Amino acid sequence: MDERDWTVLQTLYKEKNITNAAHALYISQPALTNRLKAMEKQFGVRIVNRGRRGIQFTPQGEYLVKSAQEMLWHIQKIKETVLNMEDKHSGILRLGVSTFFTDYKLPGLLKLFKAQYPEIEFKVTTGLSSQITHLMHNQEVHISFVKGDHRWNDQKKLLFEESICIASKEAIDIRRLPTLPRIDYQTDSLLKNDVDNWWAENYSQPPLVSINVDKADTCKKMVANGLGYAIMPTMILNDLDNIHRIEIKTKKGEKIIRKTWMFYHKQSLELNIVKAFVEFVDGIDLQSIS
Template sequence: MSIIKYEILNKVAEVNSFTKAADLLGLTQSAVSHAIHSLEKEFGFALVNRNRSGITLTNEGDTMLLTIRKVLHFNEKVQQEAANIVGLTKGTIRIGIFTSVSTNWLPNIVKLMEAKYPDIRIELLEGDYIEIEQWLLSGEIDCGFINVSHSNQFDVIPLTKDRLLCIVSSESKLYNQSSISFKQLETEQFIMPAYGGYHDVKLLFEKHHVQPNVRFELMEESAIMSMVAHHIGISILPEMVLNSLLPGVRAIPLEIDSYRSIGLATRYNLSPAAKKFAELTKSSLNNDR
């Protein structure tokens, strides 16, 4: 068994390319190709499909990768535990994040981690709630920020409740209100946030029997805010993404305070480095509050 071969297959699966994997690992393309061929010979079946559109894993490759990632995780944990024993904290941790977390929390957390644990390397993968959960399940990341109220599959450290607010432009008849009722949300065109996984806004509407007049669905929060600023509709966004509202736009509470609950979900058998990240994240956010 060669750990480096497993690392090569894992990287090829991530980037779907021998060339890109070689560049990222500091190897030649022929070395990457040879390692994959060696694993295929050792296992007795093909691991990758090679075609003009790139490299993808075979079904057998996908199955093996799940176990290989567990091997890599525990190999990393062994190295970190050994370093921990001799008084060093080092290693690599991979974190799943979504946009508002990367904008509001990550710069300070990363800065604190680098100051306190300079030998811990952090890698970030950005996605939505469901992608982060899938990455946790497949072993691609060590921990990730998710919606706490949705997931019961992981150890989760609760971090904050992020209020959902209605954003309206100065031309909306709702602009001067101190709060907005759920029925009033049906009276104007609505710009629906569009993302995969647990959908805070749609579930809020289902809970309160709101039938919005949806004009557009957009992924980017900045695009949603621009649409609202141009009087195309109203929307609902988490307070964390509303640090700098565009001119003529207000963020107004709903008649009943509604929230998304954000937490840090972790894999079982966390490595020492990942434990340090989780502890520092919780303490830094508590200090901020």
């Protein structure tokens, strides 16, 4: 079994379909089938059973898939260690990045870093902050950028803070909020809980949600076109003029704050590329990057 075989198992388990897995791996369906048969012959067991609804992994296949994740992780570690022994800044830096940071900060940050370290490449995984934190705990990424106070007991750096506000095209009376059309978007559970708790403190009836979208950027465009109000972090709105903002506060008069963090493992600083990136982020003003 080589690295490619372990990757084949992982992909096949994810897709549950030979055709889709072959497409994801950029190989032909017959080539994938032959590779699977070779693995079954090597171990002397059936790895999958085929049916009308796709494929099902046998207990032996399930065990091999679990082993695939561990084997690929070890192979990646070996590659990184070998490159690190050359005392050069080269290799692949694996980043996990929240959706907001991807859209508004990451391109400019990577451009600046790449100018200083041209031999370092990037593998970027994006998603909700809770998903990225999970990747970090599993050591699937070297460094992550997340929004909100997610549980993390290793190294972290606070990058910036922003308040949460009610954003609307026209000025609105906050007392009438439950009767006005609201635009919601898919966000992390921590922010959703903060907003829901604030609402429960101030109103006795649920919000009038007229539009649900998947991303904050889409929500922002809806607000800019006067289709309703939204409750979102202020930095998302920085590139919009003529948007009315009302910061939401607790009953004690405190602003509700959303923090953005950089997480990493202390041990990973032994890798030149990770240490270089962490030190680079420490030395720049992320607020000024757009």
